[in-house]
Amino acid sequence: MDPRFAFGTGNTIAMLGWLGLLTSLFVPIARDGVRRTTRLFIPALFGVAYVVLIGQGWSKAVGGGFGSIEQVRALFAVDAALVAGWLHYLAFDLFVGSWIVEDGLTRGINRFALIPCLGLTFLFGPAGLLLFLGLRLLPAREST
Template identity: 90%
Template sequence: MLGWLGLLTSLFVPIARDAVWRTTRLFIPALFGVAYVVLIWQGWSNAVGAGFGSIEQVRALFAVDAALVAGWLHYLAFDLFVGNWIIEDGLTRRINRFALIPCLGLTFLFGPAGLLLYLGLRLLPPQEAT
């Protein structure tokens, strides 16, 4: 949550942008990535019949709590990374900062839906800097 709050702050407080982007682009996703690797290893080694070859194998993998948390961290890391890209790219393209807020909210809650909304915004003509 703090990473997402930082991204919102970076939209309106340019002086905070560098530190926020470094944290949300590198540090937090890397931290989640390390935790993911440890947890997926634990989950995989404790799950009978686990894998990605069928829905039954995925269900068996996520029946183990460590693997389920790893899956959650996977979403958290990638969604935050995508949210960071949306902000950076949106500001570079001079997309209205207020228009980026719903994209971030959707990306936080429903990942690909927020990305899709943002990609739609990119199709609009650029505006003057806000």
């Protein structure tokens, strides 16, 4: 698999997933399809690409591994492994974003309050999750 193709295609697919999540906040009929797509289909697709790319990259990364920062640096110096790592982030962040939408709406968190959570999760994964977990502590004001 060509790492450059996987990178560009993965970015486009992930962006469509994030746009779907934003849409699903305000279009209830879209929620089930978006949830299946962002929680199952896209992460599974990225998982397949990940396995292929990490297999390609691992064999080319002299001294690469996960035992030290130097090994991780050596592994990610190979494009296939680097893109595999990127797809890993895209898949898990999108999965978390899907959970944020579903859990937030179920808890009655204001849809507009969920948008910054999604934005932060898209850009900085754990920071968006942390913001959402903080919102969960506040009393709900909106029902679904």
